Amino acid sequence: MHSVEERERQRLRDRDKEKPFVELCKGVNGIDRVILREVRGCSAQVYLHGGQVTSWKNEYGEELLFVSSKAVFKPPKAIRGGIPICFPQFGSQGSLEQHGFARNRLWSIDPDPPPFPINNPNKAFVDLILKHSEEDMKIWPHRYEFRLRITLGPGGDLMLTSRIRNTNTDGKSFAFTFAYHTYLAVSDISEVRVEGLETLDYLDNMKDKERFTEQGDAITFESEVDKVYLSTPTKIAILDHERKRTFVLRKDGLPDAVVWNPWDKKAKAMPDFGDDEYKHMLCVEAACVEKPIILKPGEEWRGRQEISAVPSSYCSGQLDPQKVLYCD
Template sequence: MSLHFEHIDLHGRPHLRLTAADGARADVSLHGAQVTSWQPADGRERLYVSPLASHAPGKAIRGGIPVVFPQFAGRGTMIKHGFARLLDWQFRGIEYDVGSGPAAAFELRDDAATHAHWPSRFQARLHVVLDPACIEVGLEIRNVDDAPFAFTAALHTYLRVDDLMEASLHGLETARYLDSARAEAHMPATGDAVRFGTETDRIYPDAVAPLTLRDGSGVVQITARHFRDTVVWNPGPELAASTADLGAGEHRHFVCVESGTVIEPVTLAPGENWSGVQRLRALPGSA
């Protein structure tokens, strides 16, 4: 198995284009180490990026797979979703001793920009693996400080759908959830697949069972390792229309299914590591 890369410019920002032996392709922006495109060998784009997304320095890219670290959403005193998605990472080459195959490796280390938000010293690494019909994204955090620190993290994955009204997410039927659209009200399991239309903003604690997103013409299977929680989000029509980097009607083209550890923070002692992995597998619509 091989993984080739080339440096390209997209939207005025440096990216890595990764190509697997079977023709699968992924683009990763060095801004945030954010995967902005994933096309399996069938050539169909499986990630969503808003046509109004900002690619300016210091701004979050709306879409793809943003890296959320060291804080999820507003659950803390830091900037929403942390700073990892707002900073430039370094490409460290192709590595062969991590993940399930050769992986493109990206790194972020603490510096003055991170210390403005968080005093801790850390090393973050992101690994991107392309397998036949699959992409695997792994996030690793290492404490290089002299004191323990705690954090939350997630891969805020925007999955493209042809028609939101036909989309359904399976695998969470028996899971309770927090409804973030209703001040994190505690909600019981619904017994049904998740369907969309109005604003959906749910955190499923301790729910990382294999999930399947169906939208009529395609299927994506989602699995995770070492993440504890699942977040499901779609802004619905009103919030999308009022969001500057989305716009009216854009909510119909994606569903966010996020693998994360967002309820109970991870605490690392000096020298300790933590890692979490999300794996996406694309299948035909009839699967």
């Protein structure tokens, strides 16, 4: 005898089976967005403004990413939450705006995407592209093609694959830093722990990027945190004890990992962030920050992040190393 709740979940799954895997439609303020769906009922939402994932839901319709209730969906303002793309720089330096300009630009559906391998099971995906503009070249004088594939796997995993190519015609190389600025939704930040980064060196952005070594057996949160962990493993676990859920982040081509929570004072200082919302989010980001990536003309860099949500019986030491990464 099925419970009422189980029957309702099955009804929702049956309803979603009739919907397309990929749907282009309008979002907040008429901004174009793409909705990805899988037959089990999981979904993701991608805004072309910023090439940004703003929603990732499991088969029960539970939201796994954090987007602020005060987020501004009005270009060129970046959307506060989801997974902003930080390119061509992470952080703030020089003439470029904070975290670069990719998260503020309008991306296009890629007319000539890289092919999938034969027999790939993924059907819910979208290929986006961003290219240099004359306006951008005034502040970052380089030609590039940035291809981004966002995939929702059959099991609900969310995968982002970036390919950045130097298309300069003047023979010049360029350097960049990068991050998938992932805002995870958590029940209570004080009940969250991050495993996989213990004993590693990190740069503390709150102490002028001074270098330290992580001392704890896991990272827990009692105050503002803004750290760049260096030479990190390909898998990191984020345990949400209250929700009995673990996020497993797997990455390739991105040696660093950023961990950030603004806590109360900084939260109140951000106009597009609720005063108490820091309690319900944590940024853990696959990144390349310490050593910039350098591309010669014609060269291409590839970086990938995959996130899955699993029951909290998992921890970083139990993850199957054979399943760390599988390529698009």
